[in-house]
Amino acid sequence: MSAPASPCPAPTSRRPSYAAVLRVPHARRTFAAALAARLSYGTVALSVLLSVTRATGSYAASGAVMAVFGASAVLLMPVRAALVDRHGPRRSLLPMAVAHSALLCALAALTWRPGASPVTLAAVTALTGACAPPLGPTMRAVWAELVGDRLLLQRAYSLDGVAEELLFVSGPALVGVLLRFGPPPVGLLLSAALMVMGTCAFVTSPAVRGTGCPKPGGVRRGRGFPPGLLQPMAAAAGLGLALSAVELLVTAFARQRSYDDAVVPWILGALSAGSAAGGLLNGAIAWRAPARERLPWFMAGAGVTLSLAGLAPGPWTLAAAMTCAGAFVAPTLTTAYLLAEETAQESTRTRAGAWVNAAVNAGSSTGSVTAGLLIGRVPLWGCFVLAGAVAVVTASACRPAVPTRAGLTAGQRTADGT
The missing domain is CATH 1.20.1250.20 (MFS general substrate transporter like domains)
Known part of the structure; x- marks a missing residue:
């Protein structure tokens, strides 16, 4: 894959503004797409919890399912990120997003009516978490590719972190609004739609083209744990x-x-x-x-x-x-x-x-x-x-x-x- 179309801009001031971050070529489009996809993570946890509780009638079962979901998502995140580093975001993130969203739709179908087996739900949620794309780490890697100045990169990371914080506050509120119009599995369908559409927009951005791919003359893989x-x-x-x-x-x-x-x-x-x-x-x-x-x-x-x-x-x-x-x-x-x-x-x-x-x-x-x-x-x-x-x-x-x-020297x- 080729490098991004525009080189990293030279710093224009000693203390660049947040507006300067968003003026970097392709930054606004890429960041907005990443946030749309990451909003799925703000809506999915509460949607899974409410859907499983409604389907099983057991808080113990929903707690166990959530634990399995979180464990599979967290423990396998470095493995999924390694795939992005090795093959690039375009070849890695989209298949993960499609699989993750398809499993969310399957979970919505299983929990639409009461009586679902907790074991089946745990198995599906485990697979769902295992496929969750590492969108946050990938976006931060894209920032590092887009921004050459360290002060500007600090601003970019701060902006990214604040936006992520707001997503996890607004996500549950959005689910609460949806519950006025449908059962909790509707939140799972929304999460699936956000994930697929946001990831598609993200990986097609010119800024993502070369992220995660080894540069000419560089190494393909890291050597051990830094x-x-x-x-x-x-x-x-x-x-x-x-x-x-x-x-x-x-x-x-x-x-x-x-x-x-x-x-x-x-x-x-x-x-x-x-x-x-x-x-x-x-x-x-x-x-x-x-x-x-x-x-x-x-x-x-x-x-x-x-x-x-x-x-x-x-x-x-x-x-x-x-x-x-x-x-x-x-x-x-x-x-x-x-x-x-x-x-x-x-x-x-x-x-x-x-x-x-x-x-x-x-x-x-x-x-x-x-x-x-x-x-x-x-x-x-x-x-x-x-x-x-x-x-x-x-x-x-x-x-x-x-x-x-x-x-380093x-x-x-x-x-x-x-």
Whole structure:
């Protein structure tokens, strides 16, 4: 496959704007298509949960099916990303999207009426998760191809992270609107349509043409697991572990103080709003410290503010605390992805981002289970402190394992196959 039609633009200012990101040739079209496809991930989780619950009449069965769905999607993500790196997005993503969408339609058919077998549903959802295209890691690899300037790339990653945050907030709301007009499986059909149409538009963009394909004279495959990924993966896993407890902790906070459950979405929304604001601010700053030095500080900030949130006397002070904690979330993830991109070889960018993404989700799954066991056995403020302590301890443990690609000498790059 040939390279993108337009070369990377030279930086036009010392502090490029977000508008400059979207002025990069083909950026708007490619980003919009990727967001349309990724919106499917914002709608599918709730749609699967509600559809399986309605079909089986069992919360235990729906929980087990969701666990299988999440495990297959997360554990196999690096494998799917490796296929994108090896064969390119056009030859890899579209078959995954078609298979994933077809299985979503099959799941919709199985759950349209009550009485479906939980075993059958678990098998179908496992296959559905296994085929989920790694759209987020691929889009970040495309950004790295499109944008040559590091400051502009930081802005692009920040914009991407904030948009993804908004997708996972708006996705469930969209499902809620659909439920007024049809049963929960309609959400599965919507997710399938978004995935196929968005992925088709994404892979046909000129910007995607050369992403993931080895360059002339380059290597086709990376050699082993890059040790430099350990720092961003550890940070992502620690952040996921800490944040996954928040939903349960906020719910327990409201119920222990006899507040209406309606305050819970507002408090969680404050966390998302803080994350969006922090992500935009992070992208706007021309940081002097390298990503490997900023990452532990962002992690520590998230941990300290999350620990202090347990001292909130009421729901609105807790919402304010969640806003402050959220302000460190998007910067942490954006910096982790930047560090992964710096560390990875050019032919393994998608895979590197997928490992970080998988680490976030693995941490989230573990944290939810742990929080469920601790609530009721440990004072609620202590649960907040423990959640924050996870982030702080991870921050202290985050150390760069190897020099980043930018810091390697020419001899080192040749030896490492970069």
